[in-house]
Amino acid sequence: MEKLLKEFAPISPADWEKLIEKDLKGQDYNKKLVWNTDEGIAIRPYYTEESVQDRKIGLPPGMPSDWSVIDEVSDQDSDTAINQAKKYIDSGSQGIKITSLWNGKSVQGVKLSSRDEIIKFSNKLLELNSNSRFYWDTGSSTNAYQVAFLESVAKNKISIQGAFLQDPMSALTVCGEFPNTKSKTFSLLHDSIQISESSNTNFRAFSVGGHNFSMAGANLIQEIAFTLAIASEYLSILTELGLSSSSIASQICFRLQVGSNYFPEIAKFRSFRFLWNKLQEFYGIPMQDRNCHIYAETSSWNTNLFDPHVNMIRSTTEAMAAIIGGCDSLLVQPYDTVTSNGDDFSKRIARNAQLLLRHESYLGKVEDPSNGSYYIDHLTFEYGEQAWRLFQEIEAEGGYLRSFQDNKIQNRIQKVANLKREAIRNKKTPLLGTSQYPNPIESNPLQSSKIFLQTNTAPFPEFIGESDIKAEAVPTWRASEDFEDLRLRVIEHEKKTSTKPKVFILATGNRSMRTARTSFTTNFFGVAGFEIINPGAFDSTNDAEKILANSKADIIVLCSSDEEYLGLVQNNADIWKKMLPNSKLVIAGFPQDHIEELKKSGVDDFIHAKSKLYDTLLAWVDKLLN
Known part of the structure; x- marks a missing residue:
């Protein structure tokens, strides 16, 4: 060689x-x-070796050589949840995420209402596979689950790995308050850490979540910096309560979400490991005691309601980015996660994506697969440098909690989220299956089957109280939801009236231009779910008139070349509008030399590449549905 x-x-x-x-x-x-x-x-x-000469960063601290494939169980019936977990482990999963969230008087996921029920469930869970990793999302009542679960671990005399995904700071972020008073909340977390430490297991007591920032529309630098700031807040508060920095850090599981921006996401995970190591050094944690355990989930922020199978492509790309970036465990969300917790098929597809990456791409055989990529090294360095700078700003403001109470965290996120939303609405950031190449004939999206069981009382009331800290919550949202709202309005209108807005494509003239603009128009109005009538191209406008008259179209879109539009409109607009007096005439394109003349001749609107997609469709939906 x-x-x-x-x-x-x-x-x-x-x-x-x-x-x-x-x-x-x-x-x-x-x-x-x-x-x-x-x-x-x-x-x-x-990028070349010379590009990164002064920023060679090496192996990220704590980089795993392999990862665990995680599946989620959340059926309310505990026996059904155990059967699901067994099926997933038998099918190749190496760990299970259990959702059992109590929130006031409602429960999401597995319903376990007493200590005995938790112990019974835990015993069955541990019998499945003692080498599996378990991640238990229990919210504010973690201590009750923790004591019962770790008692089962001790009774079964097995070594266990995983974490409880309790995170009071994340609860504050998305709910605007703690589950209890600040003092009580952190006192319970202090006890939780001691319970986990005394169990002599590798089961971590709590999580630090960056996933909520992703769901709020924050950028990657903010995700890294805010997650570090929360971790620093925990270290600061809990050391004041008598715990050592090493003890606290050893009990943290980082919960991150991975998006579909492939190379930057790889760099995000790698940068985070370097910065967390740097923060542990600052808190005086010896090198041999430093660690970084990352539980990752594929994104819910960019999943589609319509054309949900597109989500398979996204989640596979995201899974690969998380693995190469260095996650310890990974849950790939089912493609139908917007409306359900997944069925057997969608769960199998999600699991198999990871199994293919392990057994056919051999990603579990290589430590730090991206090592040697100058581009990724450059991104890792840039994200790390800028995230650390933002983290220092937050610390200078008094730390995450103070900055959040002063609304500074929210303002930073909102500024970025507004730019993201604008880019999505204007199609600068296209969403496959939603704003790019939608399926206009899909009229029955998956119906939501997510269930929140209402109960008279919460089973562990001692952990729920009145927060003495209130702040503005950070709203979470999905990238496609604005367009989906438009389309759902059209579907609801069709259910009530048995009709929906119809768009007639009148393509004539220059062959290449009419073909391109027909495709553009189909995609443009298809985003809102309008019925597209495309009879094909016409050699002359006379050929189109009979079909047009019977179409009952609400919108006539003329697709031709800029040079031909003025003559076509001046000669035919009056005829078309007599045939369909309530219809609107739209030009596909923007012939800027003739705009005013075309408007005077009967053109109502123009659609083109620079059109504000969402605003234009919103105006049409409001107009036609009313």
Whole structure:
């Protein structure tokens, strides 16, 4: 191999730049080849060893050589949940996430109402596979579950790994308050850490969640910095209660969500490990005691309600990014997670995505697979540097809790979320299956089967109280929800009236332009679920008139070339509007030299690549449904 490489002369970055300048033929280098991430990080077209000479970062601390495949059980009946867990483990899962969340007087997931029920459930769970990892999402009543579960672990004399996913700071973030007074909340967390420590297991007492920031529309730098800030807040408060920094850090499980922005997501996970190691050093934790356990989940933020099978593609990309980035455990959400907890098929597909990555891509055989990628090293360094800077700003504001109470965290997230929402609405950030290539004939999306059981009393009232800290909650949302709301309005209208808005595509003239604009129009109005009537191209407008008259269309979209539009409209608009007096005439394109003349001749609107997709469709939905 070395002999082969010697036959090729090395090419310096300067040589590459000369070739690029030549190929650009005078075009602006930065405008043509450099793009910016959501966080404003400039990405160049290529990276070499010289590009990262001063930022070689090596192996992220605590980087695992393999990961655990996790499935979730959340059926309310505990016996059914155990049977599900057994099926998943027999099918290749290496761990189970159990959801059993009590919130006031409602429960989501497995209903366990007493200590005896928890012990019975725990015993059955541990019998399935003693080598499995378990992640138990129990909310504010974790201590009751913890004592019972760890008692079962001791009785069965097995070593266990995993974590309780209790996280009071995340509860404050998304609910605007703690589950109890601040003093009581952190006193319970202090006790929880001591319970886990005394059990001599590898089962961690609590989690630090960055997933909520992802669901709120924060960018990756914010996810890293805010998650670190929460961890720092826990270390600060709990050390004041008498626990050592090492004890606290050893009981933390980081809960992160992975999005579909592939390379930046890999860098996010790697950067986080470096910064958490740096923060542990700051708190005086010895090198041998430092650790970083990351439980990851694929994103719910960018999942579709409509055309849900597209979510399979997203989640597979996300799974690969999390694995290469260095998660310890991974839950791939089923493609129908928007409306359900998944059925046998969607769960199997989600699980098999990970099994394929392990057994056919061999990702579990390589430690830090992205090592040696100059591009990923560059991103890792940039995300780490900027996230640490933001973390220091939060610390200077008094820490996460103080900054959150002062609404500074919320304002930072809202600013970024508004930009994201605007980019999605205007299709600068297209969503496959929703704003890009929608399926306009899909009229019956999956109905929600997520159940929240109402109960008269919470089973563990001693853990729930009145918070003495109130703040503005961070709203979570999904990227596609604005467009889905439009489409659901159309579906509801169709159920009530047996009709929905109809768009007639009148394609004529220049072959290439009419074809391109027909496709554009179909996608444009298909986003709102309008009925698209496309009889094919017409050699003349006379051929279209009979079909048009019988179409009962609400919108006529003329698809041709800019040069032909004025003549077509002046000669035919009056005829078309007499045939369909209530219909509106729309031009696909924006022939800027003739806009005013076209409007005077009867054109009501123009749709084109620079149209504000959501605002335009919202106006049409409001107009046609009323």
